[in-house]
């Protein structure tokens with residue numbers, strides 16, 4: 001309030017001040033009306049639901065909204081800040097779920113894959129070297145681009161060739177009897193999946209050297225794509241220590257992976273779940289950064305192309321997942337902390353969680369602690385966390401400024417592109433995180449990405465594409481709509497003069513949310529909290 | 535030796551040949567006024583120095599280094615501050631954040647606080663407000679203040695008096711004169727009275743070429759040149 005007082009003392013920036021105030025009132029009147037109507041509809045719907053189901057319906061709506069929000073938030077960050085519609089976003093969500101499932105259910109496979117990954121990362125620790133050599137390649141003038149891409153293809157080829165010689169347990173036809181669905185059951189029962197034998201296709205040393213060579217060629221190729229070398233930092237001691245450390249870590253990991261797997265398997269699944277969350281988010285963020293640098297960055301001026309490219313990336317991810325995991329749908333067991341049952345369950349009241357129940361009866365509604373509790377809490381924490389990141393940190397400040405005027409931010413000496421890459425990584429990381437979080441309650445299937453992205457986009461349009469809190473509002477609204485329809489599907493709506501109560505089926509949800517979106521957009525073209533076209 | 539030296543610089547924007555040979559010398563400690571009619575290429579010259587519209591040929595030497603090939607943020611980080619035409623205040627940032635974002639090292643703002651609020655005492659009182667709730671004059675001061683947050687060796691200032699009331703113009707002249715005691719300035723200014731009071735030397739640009747240069751004191755008495763290149 002103190003602020004408004006001060007604003008009055010400042011001379012107004014234009015003659016149209018009264019007009020702007022009038023506009024603001026008008027805009028907010030429309031918004032207030034819409035919010036009012038939504039509130040009345042909500043109360044009307046609640047009146048049709050028995051009182052003991054209120055709490056449950058609202059919590060379920062929050063839970064559904066929370067997952068939608070996790071998908072929509074990353075998508076909104078990338079779109080709102082960079083004007084890029086990342087159509088692969090849903091697939092990053094889906095990939096996150098699959099990767100999270102793997103770390104959670106098949107930790108041994110995660111360790112298997114980590115061994116070559118550390119080797120691939122090792123040459124990248126020597127970045128100053130590649131950049132210096134890259135400048136030489138770039139000096140080839142006419143042949144520079146072909147040489148760079150040649151190196152990238154060569155590197156990729158060598159890596160692919162040698163990775164297949166590493167002992168990776170990725171499901172193949174012979175393993176069919178042990179499908180992912182089977183592993184899920186075994187984990188649920190707490191039985192250890194026997195480790196397969198690990199045999200290198202080539203002598204171990206050869207596989208390692210070829211992989212290192214491939215990764216080096218890739219790093220050099222990528223470095224030579226840069227137009228301006230800029231100031232290259234010298235190749236320091238830490239670069240060498242980093243590279244050597246990664247190689248040693250990789251070999252060491254390979255040697256101890258058996259005992260390490262047993263040890264991790266002995267831990268509570270809750271811990272493994274958190275490891276899965278972290279690994280999948282980091283992987284999602286890394287993949288997001290890679291997509292931005294390699295595919296989006298050259299296309300900023302051509303939005304249609306970015307659309308096509310991200311769509312293509314989405315399909316590649318779907319096919320890769322089908323190939324590696326098999327196309328079967330499967331489930332992920334809830335972590336131990338949320339999987340308690342037994343004597344006295346479902347318990348009455350929230351306190352029941354601490355006596356080890358995973359299902360509680362609160363205010364007459366039966367709720368699952370994971371689905372309707374944990375997921376909601378995490379969704380709210382992400383909302384608060386990202387808002388604080390944008391509002392309170394230097395990187396957030398740079399992002400907000402960079403959206404408006406990247407040129408000016410650059411003129412202040414800030415590498416705007418790196419900031420945008422970080423935004424992309426953050427958005428993709430959030431998607432993957434959401435995937436892992438949602439997997440225990442919604443299961444895994446390759447179409448989940450497209451489905452949730454569509455819902456997320458509807459939620460975004462409702463909340464306002466330009467507003468981060470608007471995303472949460474839109475997601476919540478869709479969640480409510482979905483749960484209310486499901487509830488009325490069970491009880492039915494009594495329509496006057498019609499004998500049979502109308503029972504909406506859950507398949508009406510997508511159509512209903514799109515109708516809600518259209519109605520809201522007709523009244524508020526920028527959505528509930530959007531700020532109009534930029 | 536000059537702090538900044540542009541030699542026969544050519545710049546394309548898209549396929550338009552905008553600068554067709556600009557040479558500007560900015561000696562250490564001077565205030566060089568870049569003059570010329572609307573659309574002559576003054577703003578483009580500043581943007582070319584910063585690499586925002588990179589030169590296609592010619593040399594841009596800052597403190598002995600050729601910076602033509604460098605990326606904008608690396609150029610700026612060498613110690614060049616930019617006050618763009620039309621201010622470019624960040625709307626989503628508060629006044630303090632608009633200053634804070636220019637920090638190159640943590641605490642720059644605190645170190646330079648005395649200087650900045652000494653020149654623009656008004657800003658201190660406005661520090662918590664959103665950047666765009668300021669008036670035009672206040673935004674202009676904020677834009678100059680922002681360029682002062684890190685210790686820059688060269689300031690590129692584009693039309694600081696544009697759209698300001700006479701009182702504010704006087705305040706702006708005062709401020710630039712005071713900061714030019716410690717910093718070298720390349721100033722674009724349409725208002726000849728302002729330019730003549732601040733500049734030590736001048737460069738006239740016409741249709742993308744630098745056509746005349748000399749001491750400001752000589753130009754003030756040279757009605758013919760003023761009429762020919764700057765008159766309306």
Ligand SMILES: Nc1ncnc2c1ncn2[C@@H]1O[C@H](COP(=O)(O)OP(=O)(O)OP(=O)(O)O)[C@@H](O)[C@H]1O
Pocket residue numbers: 547548550552570571572573574575576577578579619724
């Ligand atoms: N993005 C652009 N595309 C095409 N032409 C441009 C672009 N930007 C500037 N120009 C042209 O380049 C010329 C020089 O522009 P510049 O902004 O440098 O002029 P100026 O001397 O700063 O003018 P003013 O005094 O009006 O600010 C003008 O003729 C302008 O029309």
Ligand SMILES: [Mg+2]
Pocket residue numbers: 576577578619692
């Ligand atoms: Mg200009």
